[in-house]
Amino acid sequence: MRKNLLLAVAAAFLCASSVASAADLAEGAKIFKRCHVCHSLKPGKRKVGPSLFGVIGRKAGTSEGYHYSTAMRHSGLTWNEATLDTYLANPRKVVKGTRMAFPGLKKEQQRQDVIAYIKEKSK
Numbered sequence: 001m002r003k004n005l006l007l008a009v010a011a012a013f014l015c016a017s018s019v020a021s022a023a024d025l026a027e028g029a030k031i032f033k034r035c036h037v038c039h040s041l042k043p044g045k046r047k048v049g050p051s052l053f054g055v056i057g058r059k060a061g062t063s064e065g066y067h068y069s070t071a072m073r074h075s076g077l078t079w080n081e082a083t084l085d086t087y088l089a090n091p092r093k094v095v096k097g098t099r100m101a102f103p104g105l106k107k108e109q110q111r112q113d114v115i116a117y118i119k120e121k122s123k
Contacts (some may be wrong), residue, residue: 022039024109028117031110049100054078054122060095071097084118085111120123 018072032041045051050066057080061073075095077083088111090104094096096107 023116
């Protein structure tokens with residue numbers, strides 16, 4: 001009986017933690033307003049920074065028509081959820097010499113939300 005209770009508590013905890021960490025697209029849209037100053041989510045539309053449309057799966061420093069820093073071109077990164085999460089936490093630490101002045105998003109949930117929003121808008 002005690003074993004079943006422990007399993008039930010563990011299952012409830014896992015379910016609650018996965019719901020709590022689920023990405024919120026509405027919050028991602030709000031957070032992206034900070035990014036929108038420099039980045040677009042329209043294909044090929046660059047601003048101060050490159051378009052982020054379709055960034056997931058793209059090798060860093062390769063968006064056509066944008067002049068990247070040497071550091072970004074040679075970073076060896078390919079953008080996926082994990083690399084974006086790490087980069088968005090502290091861009092200048094991950095790619096020393098990047099031109100991106102954004103200080104980063106310290107809260108993991110904010111990063112998850114904005115990454116989910118970028119993915120959704122890239123479809």
